[in-house]
Amino acid sequence: MLASLEGLDHLVVMVRNLDAAADRWRALGFTLSPRGTHSAHLGTGNYTIMFGVDYVELLGVLHETELNAPSRAFLDRRGEGIERAAFTTSDAVAGVSALRARGIDARAPIEFSRPVDLPGGRRAEAAFSVFHWPVEQRPADLRIFACQHHTRDTVWMPGLQTHPNTATGLACVEIVTPTPAEAAAQLAGLIDGRAQPCDAGVRVATAPGRGDFLFLTQDAFIARRPSAPREALPAEGVAALVLHVADLGAAARSAGAAAVVGASSVTVGADRASGAMVVFEPRDPIEPKSINEK
Structure with missing residues (x-):
């Protein structure tokens, strides 16, 4: 695979109503994280369903921004569904350089974070760097991007990785x-x-x-x-x-x-x-x- 990529990281399920979607997935036997709110320039919120090395993300638009315009277009065109697939990257900057060396016009990594509630009432930040392939290059209408996790311990918390549906x-x-x-x-x-x-x-x-x-x-x-x-x-x-x-x-x-x-x-x-x-x-x-x- 491309330099710095380490395999499928997570899937993004675009939803219109975050809390209603969370209720639907809980009813199927999934354990969900607390609701998160991303940095303001993303304008999105999420719930995550964590597994051993990968996860599913329920993502909703909280307010319109330039960065969430493709997601809003997906909801308008297709309705709810899996809009994006993310690959794990060990180095987002190196990943962008590798794409550009192949003639793919990748933007510089986007940095963002969201607060996380930890056991015992503590709070921390989950921090990420992501880069996207150009929006027009989406095989079978699936956008792809890569995600570098800077704080894996605030995302892959043990209590979130056990699900009643196994x-x-x-x-x-x-x-x-x-x-x-x-x-x-x-x-x-x-x-x-x-x-x-x-x-x-x-x-x-x-x-x-x-x-x-x-x-x-x-x-x-x-x-x-x-x-x-x-x-x-x-x-x-x-x-x-x-x-x-x-x-x-x-x-x-x-x-x-x-x-x-x-x-x-x-x-x-x-x-x-x-x-x-x-x-x-x-x-x-x-x-x-x-x-x-x-």
Whole structure:
């Protein structure tokens, strides 16, 4: 991968109402961080769902700024859903230099922070440096950026990493597009990765132990996820987030009536999860009977 990149870091779910979205994700068995407010020039707030090395971010616009204009445009165009994918970077300045050396016009890193409530009533700051690929270079309508965490201990707090549904991390981002090969090749070119054809579509891996991207046609996605209504799919964009879980039975019980239980997965429709289907799958194969064991 591109110099300084270390794999998929987190996914940004754009939502219209932060607190309502947080309630929906809690109802699926996720532990959420307290609500955060970013630096004023970003104009956004968030909740995070933390795993071992990666996470999901629910992001809402609190007031309009130049920097959140692309996110507002996404909400106007698509509605709620996964708008961005972030890669971990060990050095945001080096990452920008590497992109510019490849002829990609990346802006200087953006610095920002948000206050964090710590156990025992203490408060601290979570600080970040991020850089974005140009907004027009978004494979299958997915923007990408990179995030350098300066204060990992204020983000990956142990109490936030245990979930009633037993989710442990990002497995795959499933993206529908009329042109999977072209979209995958575009993403691979932007991160200096590889696009590899597979049975379902074209896959772009990020790093060992980190989530990857799977590009599919709508027909291939429906064949893979038959509970998804075709009319609810975007013409192009993220259709499903696949998460590893330790216990599929716990995932099914946590999701309750929202769960569609299959032989080796538990699925929650996009209407229950802010615009993107959520699929729980075990890291290792299991016997189908264990999904429903109490």
